[in-house]
Structure formats: structure tokens, C-alpha cells
Amino acid sequence: MEIKYEKYGEETVAFVIGEIDHHNAKAARERLDGIIDRECPVRFALDLSGVSFCDSSGLGLVMGRMKKCNSTGCSMVILNPSNAAFKILEIAGMDKIIKIERGKQNG
Amino acid sequence: MAEKIINSMKTEFSAKSVNEAFARTAVASFAAQFDPSIAVIADIKTVISEAVTNAIVHGYAGREDREACPVYIQCKITESGKLTVRIKDKGRGIEDVETAMQPLYTTDSEGERSGMGFTIMQSFTDGIKVSSKLGKGTAVTLEKRLTGR
Numbered sequence: 630m631e632i633k634y635e636k637y638g639e640e641t642v643a644f645v646i647g648e649i650d651h652h653n654a655k656a657a658r659e660r661l662d663g664i665i666d667r668e669c670p671v672r673f674a675l676d677l678s679g680v681s682f683c684d685s686s687g688l689g690l691v692m693g694r695m696k697k698c699n700s701t702g703c704s705m706v707i708l709n710p711s712n713a714a715f716k717i718l719e720i721a722g723m724d725k726i727i728k729i730e731r732g733k734q735n736g
Numbered sequence: 737m738a739e740k741i742i743n744s745m746k747t748e749f750s751a752k753s754v755n756e757a758f759a760r761t762a763v764a765s766f767a768a769q770f771d772p773s774i775a776v777i778a779d780i781k782t783v784i785s786e787a788v789t790n791a792i793v794h795g796y797a798g799r800e801d802r803e804a805c806p807v808y809i810q811c812k813i814t815e816s817g818k819l820t821v822r823i824k825d826k827g828r829g830i831e832d833v834e835t836a837m838q839p840l841y842t843t844d845s846e847g848e849r850s851g852m853g854f855t856i857m858q859s860f861t862d863g864i865k866v867s868s869k870l871g872k873g874t875a876v877t878l879e880k881r882l883t884g885r
């Protein structure tokens with residue numbers, strides 16, 4: 630799994646590429662929190678288009694970052710979730726509590 | 737009436753998180769011989785990952801000697817294309833299975849578990865059975881139809 634990010638003014642977009650499971654969720658969490666802490670964005674977008682596998686560890690990852698963003702007054706959105714990522718978000722009803730945007734290409 | 741079993745597979749590995757990917761890939765490869773759809777294969781990978789992660793995280797919680805903590809997987813395919821997978825650990829067991837299976841229920845406080853593992857296993861399969869004994873371990877049996885009907 631790989632995480633990259635780009636900055637567009639007040640928005641930071643982080644891309645998660647590969648498989649999200651319990652084994653690599655901890656590294657993903659640390660990396661994403663590091664990005665949020667460093668950039669202090671007004672808007673944090675998590676691009677999940679490159680997620681090839683996702684289990685409930687991915688839910689924990691998204692919910693945890695949402696909590697972190699809420700506590701720092703930054704708004705978080707999900708961008709272009711892959712089928713693997715969306716199916717898991719949907720089953721937990723996350724599609725109703727976090728904004729999911731599709732089709733928009735940044736940059 | 738018991739259906740005829742046409743193929744089976746067994747594997748055993750240590751309760752290390754690095755084996756989660758191995759476990760789901762192994763079961764998915766075994767199931768692939770029946771030519772299931774991509775969606776069915778994706779569901780199988782997800783539910784195996786959930787059950788194996790539970791054995792590693794909860795079953796053997798607090799254990800340092802992970803190479804000595806076994807996780808067992810047993811798979812069978814019947815003539816009509818039904819896959820049965822049993823994932824078993826010899827860990828701490830579950831006190832109240834019914835409560836543990838409720839959506840959002842988790843005993844984990846810091847690992848960012850969501851409590852949705854069992855809910856995902858239930859909705860991505862055609863059947864789930866959980867048997868557990870405190871101090872002895874847990875076995876989760878999952879059924880998934882590999883063919884379209």
C-alpha cells in the first residue's frame with residue numbers, strides 16, 4: 630500500500646493506493662495523520678480510487694481520520710471510492726455521514 | 737441431504753498480521769477453479785480477511801509468542817459449487833457470541849476497529865456459523881455460493 634498527497638491551496642488530497650487491511654492500516658493511519666498535522670488543511674480529501682482491497686480495517690481508518698479532522702475544524706471528504714472501498718463504506722452507512730464526491734479530477 | 741464434496745484444502749499459519757493477505761489470496765485462488773464472478777471473489781477475500789484478522793487481533797490478543805499461535809483454515813467445495821470455509825483459532829474465545837455479532841460492537845479500544853467485521857461476514861456470504869468456548873478458541877464457518885444460481 631502506498632500513500633501520496635498533493636496540495637491545492639487550502640485543500641490537501643491524499644491518495645491511498647493498494648490494499649487496506651489490518652496489517653497495513655496502522656502505517657496508513659500514521660502517514661495520513663502526519664499529512665494532516667503537517668499541512669493543517671481547511672479541506673482534507675481522501676482519494677480511494679486506487680484501493681484494490683478493503684475490509685473493515687478501512688472503515689476504522691476512515692472513521693478515525695474523520696474524527697481527527699472534526700477535532701481540528703477541517704472538513705473531510707472521500708473522493709472517487711473504488712468498488713472495493715465503496716461497498717465497505719456503504720454497509721456501515723458511512724455514505725450517509727461523510728461526503729463522497731465522484732468524477733472530479735484535481736490538478 | 738449432504739452434498740458430495742469435490743475438492744478440499746487445508747492450511748495452518750501463525751497469527752501474524754502479515755499472513756492476512758496470504759490467507760485471503762489462498763482461499764480466493766482455491767475458489768477460482770469454479771470460475772466465480774469477480775464480485776464473488778472480492779466478497780470471499782473480504783470475509784476471509786475479517787475472520788482471520790479477528791483470530792489474530794482478538795483471539796490471540798496480548799500474545800507475544802505469535803509464531804506459536806495457530807490459525808487454521810479448512811475449505812471445501814461441493815458438486816453444485818458451494819464453498820465452505822472454516823477459520824479457527826485456539827485463542828481466548830468469545831463470552832457471548834450473539835452480542836459480539838451485533839453491528840458496531842467491539843471490545844477493542846485503541847486499534848481503530850469498527851465493530852463491523854461480523855456484519856460484513858454476514859452480508860457478504862450465504863451463511864455464517866460461529867462457535868466459541870472461553871479459553872479454548874473460536875471457529876467461524878462461512879458459506880458462499882460460487883455459481884450464479
Ligand SMILES: Nc1ncnc2c1ncn2[C@@H]1O[C@H](COP(=O)(O)OP(=O)(O)O)[C@@H](O)[C@H]1O
Binds near residue numbers: 790796
Ligand atoms: N476469533 C475471536 N476471538 C475472540 N473474540 C473475537 C473473535 N472474533 C471476534 N471476537 C469478538 O467479537 C467482537 C466483534 O468482532 P467484529 O465484528 O469483527 O468487530 P471488530 O473486529 O472491529 O472488533 C470483537 O471486538 C471481539 O470482542
Ligand SMILES: [Mg+2]
Binds near residue numbers: 790
Ligand atoms: Mg473484526
